[in-house]
Amino acid sequence: MPHQCLDLTKARSRSGAARHDSCLTGETALNYETALLECASGSQSAVGRIYAREKEQLRAMAHRIVHDRSRSEDVIHDAFAQILRYAKNFDPARGSARGWIYAIVRNTALKMRQNARRELALEDEALNAICAREQTVPNPACCIPDSMTLRSMLDQLEPQRRASLLLAIVDGRTHEEISEYLQVPVGTVKAWIRRELVAMRRQLE
DNA sequence: ACACTGACTATACCGACCAG
DNA sequence: CTGGTCGGTATAGTCAGTGT
Numbered sequence: 001m002p003h004q005c006l007d008l009t010k011a012r013s014r015s016g017a018a019r020h021d022s023c024l025t026g027e028t029a030l031n032y033e034t035a036l037l038e039c040a041s042g043s044q045s046a047v048g049r050i051y052a053r054e055k056e057q058l059r060a061m062a063h064r065i066v067h068d069r070s071r072s073e074d075v076i077h078d079a080f081a082q083i084l085r086y087a088k089n090f091d092p093a094r095g096s097a098r099g100w101i102y103a104i105v106r107n108t109a110l111k112m113r114q115n116a117r118r119e120l121a122l123e124d125e126a127l128n129a130i131c132a133r134e135q136t137v138p139n140p141a142c143c144i145p146d147s148m149t150l151r152s153m154l155d156q157l158e159p160q161r162r163a164s165l166l167l168a169i170v171d172g173r174t175h176e177e178i179s180e181y182l183q184v185p186v187g188t189v190k191a192w193i194r195r196e197l198v199a200m201r202r203q204l205e
Numbered sequence: 206a207c208a209c210t211g212a213c214t215a216t217a218c219c220g221a222c223c224a225g
Numbered sequence: 226c227t228g229g230t231c232g233g234t235a236t237a238g239t240c241a242g243t244g245t
Binding site: 206207208209210211212213214215216217218219220221222223224225 | 226227228229230231232233234235236237238239240241242243244245
Binding site for chain 2: 185188190
């Protein structure tokens with residue numbers, strides 16, 4: 001799958017004096033519709049111009065939704081990747097270009113907030129799933145540890161490693177998905193899962 | 206020495222195609 | 226229509242090189 005990689009850092013460095021309240025940057029007005037058209041033809045500089053103009057307000061809006069500085073940065077990055085990708089779908093008849101951009105950022109932030117909540121719930125859910133499954137085994141004692149043993153072994157693991165194990169085994173995620181989710185190389189995910197499983201088996205012997 | 210990482214290999218899965 | 230085979234693709238597992 002092709003992945004758009006935005007270089008927003010250039011836009012950041014150029015945007016120091018961006019004003020918050022209008023479509024003006026000192027002398028010239030930014031025409032959002034024109035900029036979106038340029039985005040539709042793949043122009044990253046157009047995305048950069050929009051970013052430079054709106055970053056502060058968009059970041060503030062994202063922050064109000066996700067309540068986390070680094071997540072709000074992620075929101076902005078994802079949102080601008082989407083703007084670049086879907087600019088061709090923008091229909092001026094349905095509303096202003098600026099409104100469209102804000103809607104994308106807002107939706108991205110809401111989506112991220114939802115994911116963050118799922119993330120928090122995940123580990124407990126996963127553990128409960130293991131425990132629930134364990135009770136359906138005819139004679140659990142002979143083949144898998146009780147839930148307390150399992151929980152204490154998982155508790156001993158470093159959070160990211162625990163997450164990789166649970167995501168792989170309980171959630172059925174692929175190594176690729178887990179690597180994307182935890183922001184670590186796929187080789188690392190594989191090594192973590194393998195090592196932790198070996199270590200846990202050893203503990204059970 | 207140990208952990209991380211990427212490359213390589215093995216395996217599973219899925220869809221297309223064909224014969225009965 | 227059904228079942229078998231084949232090829233392509235995705236994913237998991239292993240291993241060796243590299244860095245700390």
